Amino acid sequence: MTKQDLVGTLFGAAAFQMLNAGNELGLFEMLHREPDRDTEEIGARLGLERRPTEILLLGTSALHLTTVSHGRYRNAALIDEMIADRTWEIITDMIAFEANIVYEPQADFVDSLRHNTNVGLRRFDGDADDLYHRLAHRPDLERLFYRCMRSWSRLSNPILVDKADLTGVRRVLDVGGGDGVNAITLARANPDVEFTVLDLPGAVSLAKQKIADSGLSERISVVSADIFADSYPEGYDCVLFANQLVIWSPEQNMTLLNKAYEALNEGGRVLVFNAMSDASGDGPLYAALDNVYFATLPAANSTLYHWGQYEDWLSRVGFSHILRQPGDTWTPHGVISAVK
Ligand SMILES: C[S@@+](CC[C@H](N)C(=O)[O-])C[C@H]1O[C@@H](n2cnc3c(N)ncnc32)[C@H](O)[C@@H]1O
Numbered sequence: 001m002t003k004q005d006l007v008g009t010l011f012g013a014a015a016f017q018m019l020n021a022g023n024e025l026g027l028f029e030m031l032h033r034e035p036d037r038d039t040e041e042i043g044a045r046l047g048l049e050r051r052p053t054e055i056l057l058l059g060t061s062a063l064h065l066t067t068v069s070h071g072r073y074r075n076a077a078l079i080d081e082m083i084a085d086r087t088w089e090i091i092t093d094m095i096a097f098e099a100n101i102v103y104e105p106q107a108d109f110v111d112s113l114r115h116n117t118n119v120g121l122r123r124f125d126g127d128a129d130d131l132y133h134r135l136a137h138r139p140d141l142e143r144l145f146y147r148c149m150r151s152w153s154r155l156s157n158p159i160l161v162d163k164a165d166l167t168g169v170r171r172v173l174d175v176g177g178g179d180g181v182n183a184i185t186l187a188r189a190n191p192d193v194e195f196t197v198l199d200l201p202g203a204v205s206l207a208k209q210k211i212a213d214s215g216l217s218e219r220i221s222v223v224s225a226d227i228f229a230d231s232y233p234e235g236y237d238c239v240l241f242a243n244q245l246v247i248w249s250p251e252q253n254m255t256l257l258n259k260a261y262e263a264l265n266e267g268g269r270v271l272v273f274n275a276m277s278d279a280s281g282d283g284p285l286y287a288a289l290d291n292v293y294f295a296t297l298p299a300a301n302s303t304l305y306h307w308g309q310y311e312d313w314l315s316r317v318g319f320s321h322i323l324r325q326p327g328d329t330w331t332p333h334g335v336i337s338a339v340k
Pocket of ligand 1: 132149150153175176177178179181182198199200203225226227228241242243244
């Protein structure tokens with residue numbers, strides 16, 4: 001490590017502000033439409049005076065989000081590519097999630113470590129001890145949360161579609177399935193399989209709409225239930241936990257996996273899909289930094305666990321044929337499957 005390496009870390013929060021401002025103020029969209037503009041032209045189009053325009057462009061260019069040549073600016077090639085193929089819509093939701101849900105509670109990271117709990121939750125009204133129940137008091141943030149969660153999942157769930165082997169599976173129970181984003185994607189890829197999304201009432205009403213919009217209401221049903229307090233509906237040969245077992249403690253995850261085991265028929269399978277950290281203890285960087293959100297906000301013990309921890313819980317519950325399937329993209333998502 002060099003002292004220069006410290007700069008990105010010391011000012012990491014400022015780096016995010018540059019990305020967020022470039023996005024919110026429409027800089028990247030503008031430069032996509034009109035590349036090679038100078039400071040004055042960019043300021044005029046963004047409605048900014050010269051000083052803030054210079055501050056913004058210095059930051060985005062130092063971070064390689066934009067480039068400058070002879071006083072004229074354009075987007076990094078990657079940003080232009082993502083705007084053109086519309087993956088930028090996913091990135092803008094991820095930025096909105098970080099800015100509106102994660103940013104303030106992150107300031108409680110030190111206290112969250114000291115007290116070994118999600119101290120950042122104090123920034124959301126209510127007395128429930130997880131984020132999802134507190135969001136019910138804030139319909140505006142709840143909508144934003146599920147919209148952004150959908151984008152996080154759209155970014156990574158091609159890995160789920162690619163790795164989840166649903167051969168012979170007829171009915172999948174998607175536990176904590178959110179607005180149905182993964183059930184919809186999997187249903188499109190597996191035309192003979194039916195899905196049930198089980199989630200809290202706020203998510204379920206969004207899921208109904210999304211499923212109807214995608215024309216899949218006949219194959220995807222929704223159930224409003226609490227994944228801990230309520231028993232799981234029966235008759236499923238696959239239970240999916242997508243971005244779910246990152247929220248809870250090892251003991252709670254054992255409870256959920258036991259419930260899945262009980263609900264499955266003999267030979268049924270469970271799929272665990274989410275971002276994983278490495279057992280080596282030094283990365284990947286995505287998992288290491290995303291853990292700040294998990295440590296401060298969703299629930300008391302949320303963690304991006306490493307692969308081996310899931311495998312240990314699965315075998316202790318009684319599952320066999322445990323199979324680890326990492327994705328091969330820039331996010332550390334992967335699927336672990338196992339059989340009852
Ligand atoms: C991180 S989100 C993942 C959503 C979806 N599976 C995905 O991958 O996009 C966690 C989901 O679990 C749901 N959830 C949390 N606690 C729950 C509970 N006690 N009962 C039912 N659903 C719950 C939340 O409402 C949310 O939709």
